[in-house]
Amino acid sequence: MNAPEKNVPKVAPVDFKTAPHFPIYMDYSATTPIDPRVADKMIPFLREQFGNPASRSHMYGWTAEAAVEEARGHVAALINADPREIIWTSGATESNNLAIKGAAQFYKTKGKHIITVKTEHKAVLDTVRELERQGFEATYLDPQDNGLITVEQLAAAVRPDTILVSVMLVNNEIGVIQPIGEIAAFCRGKGIIFHCDAAQATGKLAIDVQALKVDLMTFTAHKTYGPKGIGALYVCRKPRVRLEAQMHGGGHERGLRSGTLPVHQIVGMGEAFRLAKVEMDDEIARIKALRDRLANGLQDIEEVYINGDMDHRVPHNLNVSFNYVEGESLIMAVKDLAVSSGSACTSASLEPSYVLRALGRSDELAHSSIRFTIGRFTTEQDIDFAIELMKSKVGKLRELSPLWDMFKEGIDINSIQWAAH
Ligand SMILES: Cc1ncc(COP(=O)(O)O)c(C=O)c1O
Ligand code: FES
DSSP: OOOOSTTSOOOOOOOTTTOOOSSEEOBTTTOOOOOHHHHHHHHHHHTTOOOOTTOOSSHHHHHHHHHHHHHHHHHHHHHTOOGGGEEEESSHHHHHHHHHHHHHHHTTTTOOEEEEETTSOHHHHHHHHHHHHTTOEEEEEOOOTTSOOOHHHHHHHOOTTEEEEEOOSBOTTTOBBOOHHHHHHHHHHHTOEEEEEOTTTTTTSOOOHHHHTOSEEEEESTTTTSOSSOEEEEEOTTTTOOOOOSSOSSOTGGGTSOSOOOHHHHHHHHHHHHHHHHHHHHHHHHHHHHHHHHHHHHTTSSSEEEOSOSSSBOTTEEEEEETTSOHHHHHHHTTTEEOEESSGGGSSSSSSOHHHHHTTOOHHHHHTEEEEEOOTTOOHHHHHHHHHHHHHHHHHHHHTOHHHHHHHTTOOGGGOOOOOO
């Protein structure tokens, strides 16, 4: 017998286009709602067109294969790649694992040193840590306080046995855009493989892998209005980059990633990336105007700090710290906004955001930070609501805060010797 369903919470489906919806979704960098046009494209592949693209002897297989190849073309087109350079994976985590472990293991006879950055996503950092456990050596670069690294920093860290560099295109917490073109050109000049995690970049800025000269680039569908559980890895063919497979089996995807292809997911990613290419320019302009409206509104509040460079940044991200506000109370106070926080109370770890800490932010400012990430379905009313809510809640919390009183009275809080306890 099936388990009774009575304990399953019922969540009403949200129509992001029309409904006044609470909490207002401003966490587009965690994941995006799927675009209804993407969902519509996927449905036939969950129903009548269920074939396995590896089935070569009948219509069902051929139809599925054609759909997979069409989607591969759309993904390749968004980044100016050859479709043969696109390998399907289950998402950015798997693409990062395949790229980093695959390249390190293939080129291990050339050297054992890897360089990455402290503000990378855990899917990169933990993968590099695992390689360290296997005997590789790693350098983790410190970003400047605007979140960016420079090619000079990278050059200073390179050793004769450096085989791989991994630097993300867009940071997931603060939205800053790393100088990937310069970094990639530098690596190519030195014969070092360059991998870039672009999970947060698609649809937010133009990507041309040929002009950029990257060797490996990671993508995922669910940050760009596609389904979760599907991603891709770009593997450069000229010059040819080789990888050790991490998943063994039927030899799918040129032997690099075995496993029956999830056709409905792939079709969804293809459509999401096709739409991103067609609509990107208009969307960037619209979303940037909304983000700037939010930034201007929040800057009416005293003691607000923007985290990360504002010039080299994707249009949909705003990450701010509210000084003299306790992180936990702030999260509780803004329940009507679905946002992300740099405080430890929203995560499984006990540390505040390691990204903000790497930028040199104090624990207090890292704790009291909020990441607003907006997107395709965000409206001006949503933005105005968020501004008013933040003004009122931050004001109320500060009324209760002795630290705020001291700050207002001109007492330098950093000079106080707190009693140890
Ligand atoms: C920069 C970056 N890399 C990797 C990932 C992991 O992506 P996925 O959920 O597709 O495995 C994310 C998503 O949180 C991300 O923001
Ligand atoms: S604000 Fe909750 S743990 Fe820091």
